[in-house]
Amino acid sequence: MLLEKLFEEFHMGLGTINPEQSRLFDSFFEKMSLKRNTFLIQEGEVERYSYFIADGIARCWTLNHEGEEQTFWFCKAGTFSMSNISFTLQEKSEFNVQLLVDSVIYRINTEKVNDLYAAIPPLKITFGDLTARLLSRLLKRNIDLIKYSPEQYYLYMMEEYGPVFNSIPLKDIASYLGITPQALSRIRKRIF
Numbered sequence: 001m002l003l004e005k006l007f008e009e010f011h012m013g014l015g016t017i018n019p020e021q022s023r024l025f026d027s028f029f030e031k032m033s034l035k036r037n038t039f040l041i042q043e044g045e046v047e048r049y050s051y052f053i054a055d056g057i058a059r060c061w062t063l064n065h066e067g068e069e070q071t072f073w074f075c076k077a078g079t080f081s082m083s084n085i086s087f088t089l090q091e092k093s094e095f096n097v098q099l100l101v102d103s104v105i106y107r108i109n110t111e112k113v114n115d116l117y118a119a120i121p122p123l124k125i126t127f128g129d130l131t132a133r134l135l136s137r138l139l140k141r142n143i144d145l146i147k148y149s150p151e152q153y154y155l156y157m158m159e160e161y162g163p164v165f166n167s168i169p170l171k172d173i174a175s176y177l178g179i180t181p182q183a184l185s186r187i188r189k190r191i192f
Helices: 002-009 019-027 084-089 110-119 122-147 150-167 170-177 181-191
Strands: 030-034 039-041 049-055 057-063 069-076 096-099 103-109
Touching: 002 019, 002 049, 019 110, 019 122, 049 084, 057 150, 057 170, 069 150, 069 170, 103 110, 110 122, 122 150, 150 170, 150 181, 170 181
Parallel strands: none
Antiparallel strands: 030 103, 039 096, 049 103, 057 069, 057 096
16 A cells, blocks of 8 residues: 555556565554654654655755744655655754644654565665655756746645645745745735
């Protein structure tokens, strides 16, 4: 289930992963139900787990030079949390990952990841491809914020995030777009 959801989010087929391996993949993860505002990681911590968001949404944020929260990414259902950077590199996180709604999360530690790769050898190559696709999304986001107006990007976000978009606080959307909440309010008045 988890692997199918992840591949669906990244528009990939299962490829060399068979249904039995997909079920085996799920068995390596621990399911958790977490409350809104829970931090998966806080800036300065080293992540001990890799988190898959099955249901819910999280925001990635840090404090800007003025001490204000700046949201730079949303981790939606069907994706791994961006805290995987700290997990994979075993370095202190440069940012916070915080749930915006009550969420269902699956987590795995380093030891189990190694066991998972041993149990499903093609997975390591597949995850390399997924990492490249995520990097592509990150770069696209940066380029799109240059190419498109905040209003155009807001409309794109509505489509991309679907119904969960309504769960994201407007202040976080404004921060993500690099505009003030007042500017977002004006955009919303024009659209709606």
